[in-house]
Amino acid sequence: MVNSAMLQRVVLMENLSSAEYLLREGESPQRVLKDINLQINKAEIWGIIGTSGFEIKLLLEIMANIRSYESGRCVLIERGMMRLKRVILKHIFYIGNSDMLYNTMNVLEFLMLATAKWKIDVVERQEQIFELIIKVGLGHLSLTSIGLLTREEKAVVTLVAAAYSDAQMIVFNLPEYEFDSILIEAIADIADFIKEQEKTLIVATPICTLIEKACTHIAVLAEGRLIHQGLVEDFRYQYDNVEIIIKDEDLKGTKEALRGILSNHQVVAEDNRLLIKREASLPSDPEMIYKKIIESGYIPQSMEKNGKTVEYALEELMRQYDLSE
Incomplete structure (x- = not known):
């Protein structure tokens, strides 16, 4: 069974x-x-x-x-x-x-052909397909030749x-x-x-x-x-340890200042911004990081809470396995 x-x-x-x-x-x-x-x-x-x-x-x-x-x-x-x-x-x-x-068909014609076995009215079928194309943001391609x-x-x-x-x-x-x-x-x-x-x-x-x-x-x-x-x-x-993303014109100076303020965190420069990372053993607490930075009196131009991404999580997983992407 x-x-x-x-x-x-x-x-x-x-x-x-x-x-x-x-x-x-x-x-x-x-x-x-x-x-x-x-x-x-x-x-x-x-x-x-x-x-x-x-x-x-x-x-x-x-x-x-x-x-x-x-x-x-x-x-x-x-x-x-x-x-x-x-x-x-x-x-x-x-x-x-x-x-x-x-390649000689346009997108709508091809999808009509692909759904030819549907047991519904042709006009209704075309309306359903066109509605989905619009919904997924491909309406501008609907009458474009596939070629x-x-x-x-x-x-x-x-x-x-x-x-x-x-x-x-x-x-x-x-x-x-x-x-x-x-x-x-x-x-x-x-x-x-x-x-x-x-x-x-x-x-x-x-x-x-x-x-x-x-x-x-x-x-x-x-x-x-x-x-x-x-x-x-x-x-x-589980794997994205980036807590805060900081942008500032003086990245080098900001990085040195934050290292003194956040001794238990990593401050990493990447793509004209700074990533504040927690150790894997520590709980996530971006509010505490905000508070420490503000209380120090050193306020960067921009501070943003990281939304936890697949990209940063994958980087950390690969680091733990000592692998490169």
Whole structure:
């Protein structure tokens, strides 16, 4: 008998290791992916990030049944994995490039074609699609020829088509693509639409902001192993030790002054600003930092409480593992 937990499960990987090996000079061959344990459930939006785009892409290819694996277990929506690889399963929509579109069509025409099997009136269908395009901020592209779009814009249009498909699991495997802020917002809105339909989306990306805005969960892959997995919000608050962000014309002088005021905190210069970081063992208390700075009489031009970001959390996680992004 299938229990409710199994019905919610979309991806289950247990002790999975890849068939691909990595060769380094002077070292024995190492599997690219090693001992991967991961469970992804219905209506979750996962962002997969890490130190190697190749590792991330390979992991999602295994999820989509495109690549075989050496050992372990991988189950998709409780249906197991086909022995025949390089076959996309019917319940999966895989996006591995942006070349699947018809360049002679405009965006609205393509999405109408992609939803041709819908059993509703054509006019109503077009209205629904156009409404979603507007909602996700892509209205300006609706009548644009696909051949004129960037590869990133094409990828997002493909994601809209995937959201309208019957697939229960959508794999957005484009870690090499660079999405701007407009497209990141669009992906986040499409992800919400996918979640509302109780479908699952898995995104491979090096863009921290994309994970922060679009994803409910995060998995971090480094040197072939998963070093973190869980809710994005938990990840941000667990690892982001930046308390206050300070801007001042005299960064050097401000940094020296703050070091004397905040002896239990790190003051780090980064991108024309100062980051005040707490030690991992200390509780978060930005109000106390504000108070100490103001009481000292040395007030910088700008002080801002850090909102806890995936970017800073990832930097700290990598530092703890002595890894570089």
